[in-house]
Amino acid sequence: MLNLQVSSMEIKILQKLKLRVLVIFISVAFGMTIVSIYPGQTQQPVVLNLLMTAPDAQAWKQGIVKEFEAKNPGISINIIEGPNATNLIEDLYTSAFILGDSPYDLINMDVVWTPKFAAAGWLLDLTDKISQEELAAFSQKDVEGRRYKGKLYAIPMRSDVGMLYYREDLLKEAGFNPPESFNDLIKISQTLQEKGKVDWGYVWQGKQYEGLAAMFVEILEGFGSYWVNPETLEVGLDQPETLAAIEFLKNTIQIDISPPGVTTYQEEETRRIFQNGNSVFLRNWPYVWPLANKVSSSIDGKIAIKPMVHTKDGSSGACLGGWALGISKSSKHPEAAWKAIKYFTSEEAQRKFILEAGFVPSRRSLFLDPQIVAKYPHYPQLLKVVDQAVLRPPIAQYAQASDILQRYLSAALTNRMTPEVAMKNAASETRQLLGTKN
Ligand code: GLC
Numbered sequence: 001m002l003n004l005q006v007s008s009m010e011i012k013i014l015q016k017l018k019l020r021v022l023v024i025f026i027s028v029a030f031g032m033t034i035v036s037i038y039p040g041q042t043q044q045p046v047v048l049n050l051l052m053t054a055p056d057a058q059a060w061k062q063g064i065v066k067e068f069e070a071k072n073p074g075i076s077i078n079i080i081e082g083p084n085a086t087n088l089i090e091d092l093y094t095s096a097f098i099l100g101d102s103p104y105d106l107i108n109m110d111v112v113w114t115p116k117f118a119a120a121g122w123l124l125d126l127t128d129k130i131s132q133e134e135l136a137a138f139s140q141k142d143v144e145g146r147r148y149k150g151k152l153y154a155i156p157m158r159s160d161v162g163m164l165y166y167r168e169d170l171l172k173e174a175g176f177n178p179p180e181s182f183n184d185l186i187k188i189s190q191t192l193q194e195k196g197k198v199d200w201g202y203v204w205q206g207k208q209y210e211g212l213a214a215m216f217v218e219i220l221e222g223f224g225s226y227w228v229n230p231e232t233l234e235v236g237l238d239q240p241e242t243l244a245a246i247e248f249l250k251n252t253i254q255i256d257i258s259p260p261g262v263t264t265y266q267e268e269e270t271r272r273i274f275q276n277g278n279s280v281f282l283r284n285w286p287y288v289w290p291l292a293n294k295v296s297s298s299i300d301g302k303i304a305i306k307p308m309v310h311t312k313d314g315s316s317g318a319c320l321g322g323w324a325l326g327i328s329k330s331s332k333h334p335e336a337a338w339k340a341i342k343y344f345t346s347e348e349a350q351r352k353f354i355l356e357a358g359f360v361p362s363r364r365s366l367f368l369d370p371q372i373v374a375k376y377p378h379y380p381q382l383l384k385v386v387d388q389a390v391l392r393p394p395i396a397q398y399a400q401a402s403d404i405l406q407r408y409l410s411a412a413l414t415n416r417m418t419p420e421v422a423m424k425n426a427a428s429e430t431r432q433l434l435g436t437k438n
Contacts, residue, residue, distance in 0.1 A: 045076045046336045050106040053089055054081040055268075056323075059357035064349045068340060075336045077106075085266065086110045087210040090399065097122045097328075105331035106340060109154050111145040111322050112210070112392050112402070118148035119396040124327040124334060126341075127152045137347075139386050142362045145394060146324050153326050155345045156362030158353070160321030161382065161389050162218050165274060165282040165292070168304040170197050179309050182222065182248050185281060189257040192280050201257030202281040203270040206249070208410035211266050213392060213402045214319045215283055216409060219245045221317025221390050222310035228393040228401060233434045237405070238427035241313075246412050246419040253413075263413050275299060283308070285321060289376060290358040305378055307385055320389035322362065360386065397433050404429045 052060065057079050065077045082089045090113055096102040097120065109117065117123050130152070135143055142156035166178060170192055179185040189201020205211040217227060225241035228234070236242060252258035259273070267284055274282035275291065277298040282288070286305075293300050307316035325344060327337045343349055350361050354372055360382060366372055367383035376382075393401060408426035411417040417425075431437065 045074050046333045047076050047078050048105040048331075048333060048337055048340055049078045049080060049103055050108055051080045051082050051089060051092060051104055052108045053084045053086070055084055056108070057081040059353065059359070063356050064344060064353050067349065067352065068343045071343070072336075072339060075333075075340065077340065080104075084268070085209050085211070086112075087399075087402075093117075101330040102328045104328050105333055105337045107154070107326040107328055108157070109146075109324050109326055110210075111142075111160075111320060111324065112394075112398050114146050114153055114324070114326075115148050115394055115396040116399055117326070118151070118153045122329055123153045124329055124331075125151050125153065126155065126326070126338075129338060130155065137364060138362050139364055139383075141320055141386065141389060141391065142322055142324070145320065145322070145391060146326075148396075154324035155326075155341050156322060156324045157345050158323050158350070159360040159362045159386055160285050160287075160323070161360060161386050162214060162283060162285060162308065162317075162319040162321070163305045163382075163385070164308050165284060165288060165303055165305050167192075167198070167280050167299065167302055169302040170280060178304065178306050179281075181309050181311060185309050186252075186255070186257060189280050190255070193257065198278055198280050200259055200273065200279040202252055202283075203258060203262060203265065203273050203279045204249070204252075204283040205265055205267055205270060206258075206263035206410075206413055207266050208406045209266060210402060210406070212406050212409060214321060216245070216249075216405070217319045217390050217392055218283070218308045218317035219249060222308055222314040223248070224311065224314035227405065228395065228430065228434070230391075230393050230395055233395075233436050235427045235430045235434070235436070237423045237430060242423055243419045244311075246409065246423070249413060250415075250419070263410065286360050286382065287358045289378070316388075318385045318389045320386070320391050322360070324362075395434070400433050401430055404433065 060079055065079065069076055082092055093104065093107060096104060107123065138156050139159055142159050146152055146154040146156060171178065171188065174191060176188050179188055185202060192198050193201055205215045220226060220242060223241045223245040225239050225245060226236040253260055253262060270282055271284055271288050271291065273279050275297050292303055307318050310316050325341045327334055331337055347363055347366065350363055350366055351369060351372065353359065354361055354366065355375060361367060364383065367379045373379055392398065395401065404426050408422040412419040412422035
């Protein structure tokens with residue numbers, strides 16, 4: 001039943017994707033045609049095509065792209081704005097690669113794509129382009145996430161790590177310490193809701209998409225469970241602790257601390273609720289901090305951030321996210337692309353990008369940089385969280401494993417399946433995928 005629904009859904013997605021890929025091809029080709037029609041006027045700059053989510057594109061266009069082009073008059077960066085979900089961008093890159101020579105030169109890659117893109121042979125090997133000393137300036141986990149079978153395929157442009165945001169003002173006023181356990185989070189939420197301070201206690205990403213998997217690894221870690229052990233390929237989805245983690249999420253909806261619509265929310269929907277002052281807690285990435293602290297925000301100066309809560313057997317799970325730049329094997333301009341990567345991942349460019357747009361550096365020194373700390377006082381603490389962050393399983397079949405988890409977890413959260421049945425199926429399909437015993 002579930003499989004049938006998925007296949008018709010997948011067909012629709014594929015149809016939409018084909019259209020999107022076509023539109024993108026046309027716009028990329030159009031850009032190239034203009035360059036070749038007016039060679040005298042443009043002096044034939046090398047155009048590097050780069051696809052990313054629309055909100056990311058805004059941040060890039062505001063500053064670092066202009067700076068790079070000013071420093072490198074012969075190279076121009078053509079940013080193509082895609083949909084706002086990492087898995088949809090991944091599908092677009094994937095279909096472009098599968099259709100033949102990809103029109104993209106630079107690949108802006110989510111940490112979870114590296115093994116798949118590298119295993120498929122779509123990326124240039126960058127191992128010899130950067131020395132060990134240069135790499136040592138980056139957070140170790142960010143670099144590890146970009147290696148596949150010992151080779152390096154991308155340079156981390158920014159890191160990311162899931163955190164728990166909370167309304168420090170409301171907690172203090174009611175005499176609460178920041179929560180340590182899931183029970184604390186529930187109790188504080190209910191008390192502040194009863195007092196009429198907020199509509200909701202806790203908002204999180206419950207839609208069926210990659211963000212659901214990222215959020216869930218944190219709750220899993222909090223309950224002392226795991227998804228896939230990358231060394232042994234053991235699957236932990238049918239463990240009792242995993243079921244307890246799902247029960248916790250379901251319960252937040254049942255007892256009204258999370259809105260019923262939470263199972264359709266991505267990051268931005270949850271940020272808006274929190275930023276409008278309508279929730280005590282929010283699970284999200286650090287990009288929220290500068291937005292929620294804008295002068296126009298109703299919670300400006302009223303929030304704090306901490307690692308996720310956990311049970312006594314679990315630990316604070318912070319999912320490692322983040323984006324890195326690689327070069328498409330079919331790019332006709334690998335040298336120009338490498339020049340761009342060197343600039344976009346440099347200390348200078350990252351500092352500018354982070355001061356303007358928020359986000360988390362991939363260079364360790366920037367967490368302690370005076371200008372950055374003056375704007376984001378919690379960054380030194382964030383470095384510790386990044387160092388202990390949990391990776392989603394770095395396996396070549398990650399996209400399929402995530403799809404399995406997303407489908408069954410969503411079915412359990414929306415009461416289409418019991419958590420037991422959903423996770424039994426998810427675990428069994430994942431074991432089949434990995435070729436391990438059922
Ligand atoms: C953020 C993270 C990325 C993650 C995505 C999920 O963009 O950096 O790693 O996959 O959110 O929505």
